[in-house]
Amino acid sequence: MRELLTDLEAGRQLSDPDPVRRAQNQMKSAAARRFYKTVTVEREGDGFSVLLDGRVVKTPSGNAVILPTEKAARLVAEEFDSQGDRIDPLTMPVTRLVNTAIDGVAADTQAVLEDILRFSSSDLVCYRAESPDALVARQAEAWDPVLDWARAALGARFFLAEGVMHVEQPREAIGAVGLHLRQREDAFRLAALHVITAITGSALLALMFEAGALDAEAAWNAAHVDEDWNIEHWGLDAEAAARRTARKRDMIGAAALIEALH
Structure with a gap:
């Protein structure tokens, strides 16, 4: 499970289990260009979703990012909103953690x-x-x-x-x-x-x-x-x-x- 958590955190199927080397590997890959203008938070059933230009944020496995409290959703939203021309996952620890929770931890x-x-x-x-x-x-x-x-x-x-x-x-x-x-x-x-x-x-x-x-x-x-x-x-x-x-x-x-x- 520890290896699964680090892999999901890195947003790919294979990664180095050491968080430092994993971070270095991520820094070697080109950051994705920012593709959205607005970041909002909206109620979604019993939780709150984060939207980029009106579209719900998805995890690397394609699951909707829905958090149990508005304050938690706003943490993710703030990380997306703070990105410049390119998206740097290393500056988004809460988003990576939320992805890990939804794609991996929730299942076991x-x-x-x-x-x-x-x-x-x-x-x-x-x-x-x-x-x-x-x-x-x-x-x-x-x-x-x-x-x-x-x-x-x-x-x-x-x-x-x-x-x-x-x-x-x-x-x-x-x-x-x-x-x-x-x-x-x-x-x-x-x-x-x-x-x-x-x-x-x-x-x-x-x-x-x-x-x-x-x-x-x-x-x-x-x-x-x-x-x-x-x-x-x-x-x-x-x-x-x-x-x-x-x-x-x-x-x-x-x-x-x-x-x-x-």
């Missing part, structure tokens, strides 16, 4: 749910550095509140590990996360949660954000404690900076979609 929400759940069994916030002390303290400051939230909100107690040695998490904790996820089987919400989980390496950070207990910027910062530490000490080259910018754009887009679904 259980598989996506299980993939998010697998992240929780080796969640980023459970793996701590042994040293230096300053990094250990920084991780604790950012990640301990996430574990406290999981215990209070989900009834899930997770074990900590030092280094990269895998630690087996209690079945009760994973079960509690699974129960929470099963109450969120909407394809758009699950697709967005999957993106945040994959980018952060933490199902718990994604769920804490979705619950409104953490904002998107704080979730991003918490997920990048180790990377930021390395940047402070070793710097960041242009290629790595571009990858980081692309990841953050996709995460912020997913976060915006979740907020728009409320």
Whole structure:
């Protein structure tokens, strides 16, 4: 399912599963010329559709783009409206995510749910550095509140590990996360949660954000404690900076979609 999600996100049948290389591949192909003048949002049954010059936007698989809330539809509309003479999919993270939800996630929400759940069994916030002390303290400051939230909100107690040695998490904790996820089987919400989980390496950070207990910027910062530490000490080259910018754009887009679904 993870490979399916990345393929659909890229808008083609085959793609590199790595989001950065996939983005680079997309940048090599010529952007499509903008073919529309006006972008509007209209009610469509129980949802809202996005129209280009009066015609409903379709996904790569030919499905109509209909979202459950007007605010979510307007996110997609704004991305189309902001395009210049050519359409650059890399600047349209919400649209790509919506396409993924409609063409892929809706057909098998259980598989996506299980993939998010697998992240929780080796969640980023459970793996701590042994040293230096300053990094250990920084991780604790950012990640301990996430574990406290999981215990209070989900009834899930997770074990900590030092280094990269895998630690087996209690079945009760994973079960509690699974129960929470099963109450969120909407394809758009699950697709967005999957993106945040994959980018952060933490199902718990994604769920804490979705619950409104953490904002998107704080979730991003918490997920990048180790990377930021390395940047402070070793710097960041242009290629790595571009990858980081692309990841953050996709995460912020997913976060915006979740907020728009409320």
